[in-house]
Amino acid sequence: MFALVVSGIAAVASWPRWLREVASVAPRGASPGLRRALAVAPFACLALLLAVLALFASFDVRDSPTYIFFYAVMGIGWVGAGMLVVPYFGVSARDDVVERSNRAALHALLGAMLGITLCFAGGNIGDGPGWWVVVFCGLLSTGALLGLWWLAERACRLSDAVTIDRDPASGLRLGAFLASAGLVLGRSVAGDWRSTDATIRDFVERGWPAAAIAVLAILLQKASAPSPERPARSELSALLPALLLLAAGVAWVAHLGDFE
Numbered sequence: 001m002f003a004l005v006v007s008g009i010a011a012v013a014s015w016p017r018w019l020r021e022v023a024s025v026a027p028r029g030a031s032p033g034l035r036r037a038l039a040v041a042p043f044a045c046l047a048l049l050l051a052v053l054a055l056f057a058s059f060d061v062r063d064s065p066t067y068i069f070f071y072a073v074m075g076i077g078w079v080g081a082g083m084l085v086v087p088y089f090g091v092s093a094r095d096d097v098v099e100r101s102n103r104a105a106l107h108a109l110l111g112a113m114l115g116i117t118l119c120f121a122g123g124n125i126g127d128g129p130g131w132w133v134v135v136f137c138g139l140l141s142t143g144a145l146l147g148l149w150w151l152a153e154r155a156c157r158l159s160d161a162v163t164i165d166r167d168p169a170s171g172l173r174l175g176a177f178l179a180s181a182g183l184v185l186g187r188s189v190a191g192d193w194r195s196t197d198a199t200i201r202d203f204v205e206r207g208w209p210a211a212a213i214a215v216l217a218i219l220l221q222k223a224s225a226p227s228p229e230r231p232a233r234s235e236l237s238a239l240l241p242a243l244l245l246l247a248a249g250v251a252w253v254a255h256l257g258d259f260e
Contacts, residue, residue, distance in 0.1 A: 053068050118183050176243075185203075
């Protein structure tokens with residue numbers, strides 16, 4: 001009950017605010033398509049989480065609608081709390097997407113939401129002794145994702161390219177990096193629970209490619225960042241680099257194979 005109440009509070013503190021900002025009055029000319037994407041994204045992430053719970057969670061969770069509801073609420077609160085942190089990385093749904101119709105910021109926000117969802121979903125995969133295992137695994141994976149984003153921000157000021165230069169290519173690369181790293185980190189904490197030490201060891205051994213993906217994202221950004229001589233580019237120019245970032249995460253997860 002304690003975990004459910006805390007998760008419910010986090011959900012109520014985050015998602016109504018998110019939806020209010022998305023539905024707020026926007027300046028004339030603001031793109032309704034970008035706003036719709038922000039409104040639909042949380043429900044798409046919830047559908048993804050429910051699919052993971054129904055297919056890969058512990059046997060007692062899969063067989064219990066009550067437990068699926070509990071972990072779904074926890075996931076809603078978890079992702080919502082994570083998205084409250086995102087503006088501290090310089091990207092805002094209201095300021096950049098709703099008010100300025102910034103497609104670059106939309107790509108970054110969608111990638112961040114998907115990455116955080118994958119981090120939490122991974123902690124639900126496999127058998128374990130209780131909800132605190134999911135929280136521990138989620139803290140490892142989500143904390144690592146936000147830490148890698150912070151390092152990338154320090155290395156190449158991604159937020160400036162997204163919010164000031166309004167470079168859609170930079171936003172797409174950032175979103176792809178966050179989604180790919182979230183996939184790797186979520187997979188690194190997936191599987192049956194054995195012990196805290198074993199989980200941390202598996203997290204390091206299976207999650208290190210997320211750091212390599214971050215380095216790749218930094219190098220791609222430094223090579224293609226907008227400048228006075230080379231202004232903002234379209235998403236098409238970043239499609240191949242974004243696919244490369246995503247493919248790196250998918251390839252590593254495929255290499256690890258079935259959950260243990």
